[in-house]
Amino acid sequence: MINEQTLQKIHQTYGVENWGAGYFSVNTLGNMVVHPIPGASDPSQIVHTHQANSGIDLKKLVDQIVHEKGMKLPLTLRFPQILTNQLRKLSDAYQEAIKLFEYRGQHYPVFPMKVNPRKEVVEAFLADSSRCRVGLECGSKPELFAAVALDQAPESLLICNGFKDESFLRLATLAMKAGKQVVIVVEKLNELKMLLRVAAETKMCPYIGLRAKLYSRGSGKWASSGGDSAKFGLTTSEIMQCIRLLHEQKVEDKLRLLHFHIGSQITDIKRVKNAMKEAARVYAKIYQLGLKVQYLDIGGGMGVDYDGSKTRFESSMNYTVQEFANDAVYQILAVCDEEEVPHPNLVTESGRMMTAYHTVLVTSIRDEIETFADDEPEVTIDEDDPQVITELKYLCDEINGKNYVEYHHDALELKDQLHTQFNLGMISIEDRAKGEVLFWEVCARALKESEASRFPDEEFEDVKRVLAAKYLCNFSLFRSAPDSWAIGQLFPIVPLHRLHESKKDFATLVDVTCDSDGKIDKFVDLKDVKETLELPAFRKNEDYYLGIFLVGAYQEVMGNQHNLFGMPNEAQVVIETDGSYTIKCLVPGSEIQDMVQFARYDSDGLVSQFQAKLDAQVSKGNLSPHDAELALNSYRGAAKWNTYLE
Numbered sequence: 001m002i003n004e005q006t007l008q009k010i011h012q013t014y015g016v017e018n019w020g021a022g023y024f025s026v027n028t029l030g031n032m033v034v035h036p037i038p039g040a041s042d043p044s045q046i047v048h049t050h051q052a053n054s055g056i057d058l059k060k061l062v063d064q065i066v067h068e069k070g071m072k073l074p075l076t077l078r079f080p081q082i083l084t085n086q087l088r089k090l091s092d093a094y095q096e097a098i099k100l101f102e103y104r105g106q107h108y109p110v111f112p113m114k115v116n117p118r119k120e121v122v123e124a125f126l127a128d129s130s131r132c133r134v135g136l137e138c139g140s141k142p143e144l145f146a147a148v149a150l151d152q153a154p155e156s157l158l159i160c161n162g163f164k165d166e167s168f169l170r171l172a173t174l175a176m177k178a179g180k181q182v183v184i185v186v187e188k189l190n191e192l193k194m195l196l197r198v199a200a201e202t203k204m205c206p207y208i209g210l211r212a213k214l215y216s217r218g219s220g221k222w223a224s225s226g227g228d229s230a231k232f233g234l235t236t237s238e239i240m241q242c243i244r245l246l247h248e249q250k251v252e253d254k255l256r257l258l259h260f261h262i263g264s265q266i267t268d269i270k271r272v273k274n275a276m277k278e279a280a281r282v283y284a285k286i287y288q289l290g291l292k293v294q295y296l297d298i299g300g301g302m303g304v305d306y307d308g309s310k311t312r313f314e315s316s317m318n319y320t321v322q323e324f325a326n327d328a329v330y331q332i333l334a335v336c337d338e339e340e341v342p343h344p345n346l347v348t349e350s351g352r353m354m355t356a357y358h359t360v361l362v363t364s365i366r367d368e369i370e371t372f373a374d375d376e377p378e379v380t381i382d383e384d385d386p387q388v389i390t391e392l393k394y395l396c397d398e399i400n401g402k403n404y405v406e407y408h409h410d411a412l413e414l415k416d417q418l419h420t421q422f423n424l425g426m427i428s429i430e431d432r433a434k435g436e437v438l439f440w441e442v443c444a445r446a447l448k449e450s451e452a453s454r455f456p457d458e459e460f461e462d463v464k465r466v467l468a469a470k471y472l473c474n475f476s477l478f479r480s481a482p483d484s485w486a487i488g489q490l491f492p493i494v495p496l497h498r499l500h501e502s503k504k505d506f507a508t509l510v511d512v513t514c515d516s517d518g519k520i521d522k523f524v525d526l527k528d529v530k531e532t533l534e535l536p537a538f539r540k541n542e543d544y545y546l547g548i549f550l551v552g553a554y555q556e557v558m559g560n561q562h563n564l565f566g567m568p569n570e571a572q573v574v575i576e577t578d579g580s581y582t583i584k585c586l587v588p589g590s591e592i593q594d595m596v597q598f599a600r601y602d603s604d605g606l607v608s609q610f611q612a613k614l615d616a617q618v619s620k621g622n623l624s625p626h627d628a629e630l631a632l633n634s635y636r637g638a639a640k641w642n643t644y645l646e
Contacts (some may be wrong), residue, residue, distance in 0.1 A: 001028045001499040013534050014494045015526055023132060023357050026547065030349040030500030034522055036081035036362070054579045059497040061581070062545050065571050066514060071586060073364040074475040074568035074644055075547070078462075080124040081575060082249050082358040087111075088124055088301075090350055091132040093325035095375050097549050105296075109133040110159055112300060113583055115351030115553050120572055120585070122150065122297065125354070129153040135181075137161055137349050141168050148175045148559040157302040158298065159183045159209070161259070162377075169198045176204050183295070185209035185259050188234065196249050208246070209257030209297065210239055211288075214278050233260070243289065249374020256284045257347070261299030264352060267312045269319040269327060272301070276331035284339035298328055298506055299429075302386035304356045306490050307524035315490040315524070321353065324617050330642055352553040359552030361480050361568070362496065364566040365535075365544040366645060369470035369510070378551045379434050379441075386427050392438035399442060404449040405457060411442040420499045443467060461531070465521075468532040469507040474645045476565035477511045481551055485517055490524045496545040498536040506532040509546075512645060513563045544568075561598055566590020566643045593639035603639055610635050 004008075010026050011017050017025070022038025035055035058077075065071050087109065094107035109132055111125045125134050130153045138144040139162035147158055148171065158180045160172055164187075175182050184194045184206050192208070199205035213233030234242065246252040260282075262275045276298065283296050302324050303317030312318050319327075328346065338344050367399040381393050392414050399407045418435040421427045427435075443463050450460040483489035493509070506533070511518040523530040538544065556567075570587040593603040611632055623631075 002030050006030075006500050012143055014307045015492070015501070015524060016494065018310075018526055018571060019305055019524060019550070021305075021357060021597075023079075024548065025055070026499055028623045029058060029059075029497075031057045031497045032241050032494055032499070033057055034077075034575075036079060037085050038510055039534070044366070050511060054575055054577050056579070056581045057573055058360070058362075058547065060543060061573065062496060062550045063543070065583065066543075067581070069586060070569075070646065071571070071588070072263075072642060072644070073362055074589075075362045075364050075481065076568050076570040077360045077362060078120065078552075078570065078572045078577070079358050079360075080120065080572060083121065083124040083355065084128050086357060086417075087128055087134060088355045089136075089321055090348065090353060091218075093322045094329065094346065094348070096322065096327040097329035100326070101330050101333050103191045103343050105345040106133075107156055108133050108295065108345055108347045109354075110137045110157055110347060110349055111354060112137040112139070112161075112351040113147065114139050114557065116355045117143060117146070117557055118166055119146075121355060121358075121514070121552075122146070126150055126152060128157055135159065141171060143507065144171050144175070149176060149182070152180060154179065155181070157183055157295070158184060159257075159259075159347070159349075161185045161187075161211070164194075166194060166198055169195055170202070172206055173198070173202050173204045177205055182206040183257050184207045185211050185257065185297075186234070186242060187211055187242055189245075192245060195246070196251065199251075205251060205254050205640055207256040208251075208254045209259050209295075210234055210255065211259040211261075212236075212239060212260060212279065213284050214260050214282075216246075236282075237538055239286070240417065240549075243286070243291065252291055256292060257295040257297055258286060258293050258344075259297040259299065259347075259449075259527070261301065261349070263304045265314070265317070266301040267303060267314060267317045267381055269317075269323060272319075272324060273327050273331055276328050280332040280335035281339070283344055284336060284341045287341045288339065289563075294345055295347050296332065296344040297349070300349040300351055302348075302350040302353040304352050304550060304553070306356075306598055307526070307529075308492075309405055309526050314488075352551075356550045356553040357555075359550075361475065361548040361551050361555075363473045363475040363546050363548065365471045365538055365546055366474050367472040368505075368538040369472060370508075379438055385434070386421065388414055388421060388427070389435050389438065390419075391429060392435055394444065395442050396438050396445070399445050401449050401452070404446040405459075407442060407447040408460075408463070411439050411446075415439045440467070447554040464506055465508075465531045467506075469505050469538070470510050470519075471505075471507045471510050471535065471538060473511055475511055475548075475568065476513050476559075476562060476644075477520065478513060478515070478562035479559040479565050480568060481520075481548055481555055482560060484520055484522075485556060488522065490522060490529065491551055492524050492549040493520065493533060494547050495536055496547050498544075499538045503537045504534045505537050507535050508532060513565065515562060530636065561595060564599060564643065566595045568596075568644065569642070588642075590643055591639065592641050592643055595643055596639075607632075607639075617631050620645070 023035055025033045027033045052342040133153055133156050135158055136147045137159045138147050155216050158175055159339045172182050184195055211233045213235055219457035246255055260279045279585045287293055306315040309316045381390055393410050394406045447460050447463045450456045508521040523533045567590045569589040573581055573584055574584050575581045595604055614628040614631055618625055618628050
């Protein structure tokens with residue numbers, strides 16, 4: 001059992017109470033715990049509160065799935081109750097703001113399927129549809145095809161964004177026949193002309209939305225999603241042309257929605273306020289032209305505090321869900337009252353906020369790659385050793401708390417001499433190996449002295465990064481956390497157990513792909529971005545589970561098949577009020593045959609080709625028929641292996 005002081009140190013190291021939103025905590029065994037509803041925000045109370053707030057020990061859960069259910073890591077853990085709770089948190093925030101400011105419109109959340117189109121994710125939201133009026137947003141024909149058949153509350157919306165062709169629009173008419181409230185959001189003038197032509201042919205005209213290209217922009221990585229250079233949206237003149245066309249076709253009554261979006265993961269609340277004012281003004285002016293728009297779709301953009309810093313940093317945001325809702329409702333209300341137009345119903349597409357927390361990727365640490373090994377034998381000096389070796393040995397033996405900076409600088413110079421002399425053929429490869437061991441030992445001892453100092457020298461941060469162990473993790477970064485590689489997104493990473501142990505390594509993480517970019521060397525921190533992660537020391541032949549948190553938004557659908565690594569195994573877990581849990585669904589990950597077929601190979605054809613090669617070897621007398629049959633059966637069996645390390 002860990003004491004309060006140890007618990008506080010764990011929270012300082014990993015910041016669980018900062019980024020976990022109450023869904024994650026550390027228990028008295030030093031294991032990570034997940035909770036279906038948020039718990040206390042006070043770190044000093046988090047253990048005791050969560051013991052009453054039903055939660056489960058993630059180490060025990062993974063042990064059960066791995067050792068009893070027989071599913072191997074990597075493993076995607078999905079907690080659908082967190083999805084439902086995030087939806088209700090969003091809905092309640094807007095209801096509170098509507099009540100507070102006496103706003104006369106209603107809130108209509110929609111879930112953008114692009115964020116995570118998995119069936120179990122979408123259906124978890126729709127299961128709560130009647131309470132929150134949650135609808136769906138589609139940006140492609142496959143998304144729309146799925147959405148057409150799914151159950152929604154009658155008053156919820158099915159919003160169609162993105163660029164469209166006639167087949168997209170005809171598919172949308174099928175949703176109308178199924179009784180859905182379909183809104184086609186027009187992205188360009190020609191799209192509206194095509195929509196009206198299809199509507200005339202089918203005698204079915206959906207509700208129409210216009211997407212405005214605002215001058216206001218968001219903040220963070222996706223700021224370019226808004227503003228004059230935005231990919232989507234109509235300019236003011238194009239909006240006016242659309243309105244004229246609607247009047248000409250006498251379908252102006254079908255214009256029901258005005259849409260805008262200023263970017264994903266907005267970090268600064270000031271940008272939200274400016275956008276709401278501008279959008280509300282556009283809505284008011286359009287309404288005053290006689291077009292009775294009923295919905296104002298403010299898009300997505302609500303951020304997730306991945307690092308827990310509550311700042312404008314790219315992996316954070318400087319506002320709460322309630323503050324975002326308050327500002328949106330108030331700014332729109334103020335403009336509408338000034339313009340004397342009705343308050344529109346507010347539509348939100350906050351997909352990242354709704355999904356990020358519900359998924360944890362669990363991987364295992366399989367090995368440790370060190371710059372120099374702890375078990376290297378002590379270097380002994382011979383009389384005939386080169387001077388560069390004897391000088392490095394002297395530095396190694398005599399370094400202390402007063403001279404470590406100077407001796408480290410001397411070691412750097414001697415390392416250059418060592419490699420220069422080797423390249424000139426002046427020293428042997430044995431001498432080079434001996435010199436490198438001594439150099440890294442000097443660096444390690446200098447770093448130790450710096451860490452013990454009251455004021456550590458900043459130059460040793462680079463030394464720490466270089467000396468950090470590389471932990472080999474059984475997953476593909478490109479498949480399961482692609483934003484870490486592609487855009488430098490930070491995800492919280494925490495061991496699921498052994499958090500209370502005092503012996504720690506500083507490490508970076510590498511995945512199992514054959515790609516030098518398959519690594520994580522940036523980690524969340526409250527005040528900075530850490531280049532190493534403090535982890536319990538690796539021990540061979542022991543389970544070592546590592547969790548990558550907040551990967552529920554975009555990562556699954558954006559992940560690619562680099563090296564033909566496929567989907568990991570998956571478990572969906574429901575937590576009961578008494579703290580027990582049910583593993584509702586186990587989904588096997590991709591097999592080798594799945595991934596070679598993805599690459600357009602015919603797996604049966606490969607078997608036939610391999611068999612032909614074996615037959616040729618049998619004919620030449622290089623292989624017995626029995627061994628050939630065994631090899632063929634082994635090859636067939638390998639097709640059903642998981643793509644990751646066993």
